[in-house]
Each structure stands twice: as C-alpha cells, then as structure tokens.
Amino acid sequence: MSANRLAGEASPYLLQHAENPVDWYPWCDAAFERARQENMLILLSIGYSTCHWCHVMAHECFEDNDVAALMNRNFVAIKVDREERPDIDQVYMDACQRMTGGGGWPLTVFLTPDALPFYAATYIPKRGSRGRPGMMDLLPLVAEKWQTEPEQLIKVGQQVVDLLNRSEGAAAAPDLDAAIFARATGQLGASFDQRHAGFGKAPKFPRPHDLSFLLHRYRVTGDASLLAMVEQTLVAMRCGGIYDHLGFGFHRYATDAAWQVPHFEKMLYDQAGLLTVYAEAFQLTGNPMYARTAREIVTYLRRDMRAPQGAFYSAEDADTDGVEGLFYVWSAAEIRQHLGKAPAQHFSTVYGVVAEGNFHDEASGELTGTNILSLSTSVALDDAENLAEARHQLLTARQQRTRPHRDEKLVTGWNGMLISALAKASTVLDEPSFYMDARQVARCIEAQLTTSDGRLLRCSRDGTASVGGFAEDYAFVACGLLDLYAAGFETGDLLRAIDLAGRLADLFQDEQSGCLYDTAHDANPLVVRPRTGWDGAIPSAGSVALDVFARLFLLTGDLRWRTRAERLLLSFSAQVTRSPGGFTRLLQAASCLLEPSRELVVAGRQEASETQALLKVAQQHVNANLVILLRPEPLPAELA
Known part of the structure; x- marks a missing residue:
C-alpha cells in the first residue's frame, strides 16, 4: 500500500495513519484550498498516538477500504495530533462539547470549506447500532446534505463559531478575595469520595493540581480535613491498579471508582504532577511511603521515558498488539511459573491475584483470566515492601514482552512541568541527582526546542521541530x-524565566482584557482564537502564567509583573466565581496576590558554606507563600 501525505510528518500519531487508504492531509493551507476550490466538506479527525479508542476507530474505519472510498470521494480528510496542535484541538473540542x-x-468533526464546525462526535464505528450512526451511514448523509442544503450547514457552523467567540469575561467580573479559597475547598470536599477517595464518580482521574491546592490550603489554614482528603487519595492511588506496581509510574486514570482498573496509557504530565504532590505530601507529613512513591516515579521516567x-x-x-493492558496483566499461572508455587501464593495474596483473573474485557465484560496487580489496603503496603525481589523477577520477565508503543515526541510544556517536579522533589527529598535531571531537561529545551531568536517550539521528534x-x-517552562x-539559585535560571515570562505576556496576553490566549498574536488564525479557562488534565496556561507573574513580582519587586498578574486574574474572575473548584491551580497562584506572602533575601557568596546552610534551612521551611532570593556577592551585572 502506498503512503499518503502524512508520511512526511514528524508526529508519531500522523505517521500511524500514513499508510491508510484515506487520502489524509495534515492541517495545512493546501487542504483548505482544495476544499474551497472543489466545494468539498472537510472531515477533521483529532487524536494522539497513545489513545486506545483512536486505535479502535483507525482499525475499524480508516484502514477500511469501504470507509476510505466514501471519505475520499466526498471529503477533504485532515488528521491532527492534539499534542502537537493543542490549539486546533481546543477549538474543535469546545465546539463538540457545545454541540453534544x-x-x-478520537474527535471527529465535519467542517465547511471555511473551517466552520457543524457536526461533531468522538468515536464513530464503521456501522451503526442501537440508534447510533456509523461512518457508512453518516458519510453519505452529510455529503448529500451539503449538496442539497449547504446554506443550512454553513448557518449551523457560523452559529457554533459565534457561540465560541463570545467572551466568557464579558459579564461583570467581581474582584476576587480570600473567601474564594474556602468556596473552592468546599466544592472539592462536597465531591470527595468518602469510601474510595478521590473526587467524583468513575472514571477517576488523579488531578494532582487539586491535591496540591488542598495541601497549600492546609498550610495556610491548618484544616486537618484538607490534609486527610489528600492522604486518603494518595494512599488509594498508590495501592490501586492505577499504579504500576512492577515498573512504577501511574496510568492515565481508573475506569472504576476504587482506583483498581486502569486505562493503561502513561502520560508524562501525570508523572510530573504526581511526583510533585507525593513530594509535597512527604514534606508535610514525613510519611516514607510518599517519598518512596516519588522516587519510584523518577525511576520509571529514567528507565523508560528519557530521551x-x-x-x-x-x-x-x-495497547500492545491491539489489546489494551496486555503488557501489564498477569495470569496466576504466569506468576507461579516465574516465582515458584509458595512465593507465588504469597505474592498473589498481597496483590489480589486470583485463578479466574480480575480483569474484565471492556467490550464483553467477561473475565479475561488475567489480573491487574493492586493492594487491597494500605496495610498491604508493608507486605509489598517485603516482596521487592519477587517484583523484580516479574519486572524482568515483563521486559521480555512486546512493549506498548512509546510516543517519542519531546513536548516542551510537559518537560517544563517535569523541570518543576524534579526541582521541587530534589529539595524535599534531598536528591541532588533529581536536580541534575531537571537541569538536563532545561538544557535540552534551550538547545533543541528554542529558536535562534529565543522563541520556544512546541515539540520535537528526531530533531525535527516546526510548530x-x-x-x-x-508558562510551564518559565x-x-x-x-x-528555587532549588539551585543559579542566576541564569531566573533571568531566562524573566525572559520567557516577558515573551508570554507580549505574545499571548491581551492588552485590553488581560486574558491569556493559547496562541500567539502572530500565529495563523483559526476560526476562534482559543483560550483555555479551567484547570483540566493539566493546569491551564493562564493558571501557570499567573503563578509566574506573581512570583516574579515577589522576587524582583517590579510592579509590571504585579499588574500583569492582577489583570490576568481579573480576566478569570467571572468564571472562577461561578465554579472555583475548577480553578485550583489558578487559585493556588492567586494566593500570592490575595493573602500574605513572605520574601526572604539571602545575601552572601553562593559557594560559601554559611550561605548554603542558610538556603537549605529556608528551602525546607513549610510555608505556603514563601519565595527565596539569593543576592550573590559580588552581584552579577544582570541583577544590578
């Protein structure tokens, strides 16, 4: 089979579709030019390379000649990697949520030749069932509608875009005050699962920024119930199947309320967020399990994820070979084979392994005969620590299996998150090697993901970066x-953070409203200029930008940073007032503006033992809004 236009792309997700019979385009001017010239609709498909249901739809539809023939005949097909182009994904995901x-x-959206969305769905099978249309039904219907009533589709698309373009900040925005923090913790508390921990019902996502926010509020208020919610959740996740008990690291989310059955993909941003919160919890409580978990996350990242x-x-x-979780699950017989009868029996008791298996097939609901490893209670953690050799034997055996696909993009923002996590953990856990890992990531970003004029690139794969x-x-790198x-007091880090923060404000912050857009002022325009509001799977750019601006004001005393921070916070005010629990990372940053803060300046020769001792004491101080500035002697010209 000959390759299509995606064969020349760098994105692993697009390359997965390079040999589809579909005549795919990447997102480019040529695709829209053809759609306009030939008056064809656009079928936009958005996903990412480690997405299970993206694989399912690809096998059912995009690798199928019948579906491909209908797509090629009536549509210009565009494939987008959401991790490479989060701006496109944000626009059309918002459209999908408004419409459905x-x-x-996978996100599937039908567009007019001018990119107006008029129909959106997620996974669509080849053939419909139970009243749900399949691609073989939907494609001809949409194509016919375009031939007979194009005005109607254009009208719907324009209405959707008009809706998306309405500014959420247009309503009167009240000034936020310190009372908003109690409202946010109250919303989280109301959704807390008293039985299984975590928030809400299944599926359960880790959402580490919610946990970090609660720890921050505990530092400020001393409210023990906030710490209890975090600790119960951290223990439940560490014991559950969402944690990889052999290879370490956390899976994306749990499909059940009890954290036992994971969706098995592993994301870099989850590891970064959870490394941070387990380290923070250790700093507050001294519980060695939290420190051990943090160190294990780093072990996983170094072994399996470092470029x-x-x-x-x-x-x-x-997935492995098209089967979700195949790499991670075990039959009771496999465990006996590798450990021997008596050790296997003890291991199986501790990790919940049973002969019939505990993992159900997602489609049929039937037991597969395999097991997800998990610990039934936190008491079992002590037993688990005595099984290190057994876990190592099973990990060694697992390494002989076919590994899941690894997306080898280096995403700049996510690596910025990891710099934060490694730097914080290096201080809390007294692990200098974590600091060196963080510094190495920063050097890589500077060398491979930064243009000659100092602007950041989105991602890189095999040295190719274009977006x-x-x-x-x-925001994340700054x-x-x-x-x-804050971990090493190298002046160059502070100066580059100031440079990136300035670019962030100049390129993305609106001069009139103060809001932060996802795309730069000089980027190619989409039908909507996207602006991420709430903190979702990862914190929003606006939330992290607020943290950066506020901290730079405290560190430098430059009022421009306070003005930028206050204007940005005001742009979120109406949304935060309506639903503060959805803005936990933003509110944690806002604490520096709305509550008392402390600035500590240490003056002295950086290499002097007295200076280092004082800095180390200050770093270990558990304070909610403390920033530390080293004023080295002699003072560098850049800081004069």
Whole structure:
C-alpha cells in the first residue's frame, strides 16, 4: 500500500495513519484550498498516538477500504495530533462539547470549506447500532446534505463559531478575595469520595493540581480535613491498579471508582504532577511511603521515558498488539511459573491475584483470566515492601514482552512541568541527582526546542521541530525555571524565566482584557482564537502564567509583573466565581496576590558554606507563600 501525505510528518500519531487508504492531509493551507476550490466538506479527525479508542476507530474505519472510498470521494480528510496542535484541538473540542454536551478522543468533526464546525462526535464505528450512526451511514448523509442544503450547514457552523467567540469575561467580573479559597475547598470536599477517595464518580482521574491546592490550603489554614482528603487519595492511588506496581509510574486514570482498573496509557504530565504532590505530601507529613512513591516515579521516567537528549518522551500506549493492558496483566499461572508455587501464593495474596483473573474485557465484560496487580489496603503496603525481589523477577520477565508503543515526541510544556517536579522533589527529598535531571531537561529545551531568536517550539521528534510554542509551553517552562532557581539559585535560571515570562505576556496576553490566549498574536488564525479557562488534565496556561507573574513580582519587586498578574486574574474572575473548584491551580497562584506572602533575601557568596546552610534551612521551611532570593556577592551585572 502506498503512503499518503502524512508520511512526511514528524508526529508519531500522523505517521500511524500514513499508510491508510484515506487520502489524509495534515492541517495545512493546501487542504483548505482544495476544499474551497472543489466545494468539498472537510472531515477533521483529532487524536494522539497513545489513545486506545483512536486505535479502535483507525482499525475499524480508516484502514477500511469501504470507509476510505466514501471519505475520499466526498471529503477533504485532515488528521491532527492534539499534542502537537493543542490549539486546533481546543477549538474543535469546545465546539463538540457545545454541540453534544460531551467530548473525548478520537474527535471527529465535519467542517465547511471555511473551517466552520457543524457536526461533531468522538468515536464513530464503521456501522451503526442501537440508534447510533456509523461512518457508512453518516458519510453519505452529510455529503448529500451539503449538496442539497449547504446554506443550512454553513448557518449551523457560523452559529457554533459565534457561540465560541463570545467572551466568557464579558459579564461583570467581581474582584476576587480570600473567601474564594474556602468556596473552592468546599466544592472539592462536597465531591470527595468518602469510601474510595478521590473526587467524583468513575472514571477517576488523579488531578494532582487539586491535591496540591488542598495541601497549600492546609498550610495556610491548618484544616486537618484538607490534609486527610489528600492522604486518603494518595494512599488509594498508590495501592490501586492505577499504579504500576512492577515498573512504577501511574496510568492515565481508573475506569472504576476504587482506583483498581486502569486505562493503561502513561502520560508524562501525570508523572510530573504526581511526583510533585507525593513530594509535597512527604514534606508535610514525613510519611516514607510518599517519598518512596516519588522516587519510584523518577525511576520509571529514567528507565523508560528519557530521551538521549536529556528531556523526556511524552507518553506510552495502553495497547500492545491491539489489546489494551496486555503488557501489564498477569495470569496466576504466569506468576507461579516465574516465582515458584509458595512465593507465588504469597505474592498473589498481597496483590489480589486470583485463578479466574480480575480483569474484565471492556467490550464483553467477561473475565479475561488475567489480573491487574493492586493492594487491597494500605496495610498491604508493608507486605509489598517485603516482596521487592519477587517484583523484580516479574519486572524482568515483563521486559521480555512486546512493549506498548512509546510516543517519542519531546513536548516542551510537559518537560517544563517535569523541570518543576524534579526541582521541587530534589529539595524535599534531598536528591541532588533529581536536580541534575531537571537541569538536563532545561538544557535540552534551550538547545533543541528554542529558536535562534529565543522563541520556544512546541515539540520535537528526531530533531525535527516546526510548530511554534503555545502559551502553555512558555508558562510551564518559565515556571520550571523558577522552581529550578528555587532549588539551585543559579542566576541564569531566573533571568531566562524573566525572559520567557516577558515573551508570554507580549505574545499571548491581551492588552485590553488581560486574558491569556493559547496562541500567539502572530500565529495563523483559526476560526476562534482559543483560550483555555479551567484547570483540566493539566493546569491551564493562564493558571501557570499567573503563578509566574506573581512570583516574579515577589522576587524582583517590579510592579509590571504585579499588574500583569492582577489583570490576568481579573480576566478569570467571572468564571472562577461561578465554579472555583475548577480553578485550583489558578487559585493556588492567586494566593500570592490575595493573602500574605513572605520574601526572604539571602545575601552572601553562593559557594560559601554559611550561605548554603542558610538556603537549605529556608528551602525546607513549610510555608505556603514563601519565595527565596539569593543576592550573590559580588552581584552579577544582570541583577544590578
């Protein structure tokens, strides 16, 4: 089979579709030019390379000649990697949620030749069932509608875009005050699962920024119930099947309320967020399990996710050979084979392994005969620690299996998140090697993901990078450099953070409203200029930018940073007032503006033992809003 236009792309997701019979285009001017010239609709498909349901739809539809023939005859087909182009994904995911009330990936959107969305769905099978249309039903219907009533589809598309373009900040925005923090913790508390921990019902996502926010509020208020919610959740996740008990690291989410059955993909941003919160919990409680978990996350990242350049790859797939979780699950017989009868019996008791298996097939609901390893209670953690040799034997055996696909993109923003996590953990856990890992990531970003004029690129694979950085890339890297500075007090980290923060404000912050857009002022325009509001799977760019601006004001005393921070916070005010629990990372940053803060300046020769001792004491101080500035002697010209 000959390759299509995607064969020349760098994105692993697009390359997965390079030999489809579908005549795919990447997102490019040529695709839209053809659609306009030939008056054809566009079928936009958005996903990512480690997405299970993206694989399912690809096998059912995009590798199928019948579906491909209908697509090629009537549509210009465009494939987008959401991790490479989060701006496109944000626009059309918002459209899908407005039109359907839900969303997810794969995202399937029908557009007019001018990119107006008029129909959206997620996974669509080849053939319909139970009243749900399949691609073989939908494609001819949409094509016929375009021939007979194009005005109607254009009208719907324009209405959707008009809806998306309405500014959420247009309503009167009240000034936020310290009372908003109690409202946010109250919303989280109301959704807390008292039985299984975590928030809400299944599926359960880790959402580490919610946990970090609660720890922050515990530091401020001393409210023990906030710490209890976090600790119960951290223990439940560490014991559950969402944790990889052999190879370490966390899976994307749990499909059940009890954290036992994971969706098996592993994302870099989840590891970064959870490394941070387990380290923070250890700092507050001294519980060695939290420190051990943090160190194990780093072990996983170093072993399986580090690129030769020093940064870290973006994700590992859930599937192996088309079967979800195959790499991770075990039959009771396999465990006996590798451990021997008596050790296997003890291991199986501790990790919940049973002869009939505990893992159900997602489609049929039937037991597969295989087991997800998990610990039934936190008491079993002590037993598990005595099984290190057994776990090592099974991990060695697992390494002989076919590994899941690894997406080897280096995503700038996600690596920025990891700089923060490694830097913070290096201080809390007294692990200098974590600090060196963080510094190596920063060097890689500077060398391979930064243009000659200092602008960031979004991602790179095999040395190829072409997409400009988005607001989240600038915000996360600037924040990472501030955390790296707080761990090592290297002046260069502070200066580069100031440079990136300035670019973030100049390129992405609106002069009139103060809001932060996801795309730069000089980026190629989409039908809507996207602006991420709430904190979702990862914190929003606006939330992290607020943290960066506020901290730079405290560190430098430059009022421009306070003005930028206050204007940005005001742009979120109406949304935060309506639903504060959805803005936990933003509110944690806002604490520096709305509550008392402390600035500590240490003056002295950086290499002096007295200076280092004082800095180390200050770093270990558990304070909610403390920033530390080293004023080295002699003072560098850049800081004069």
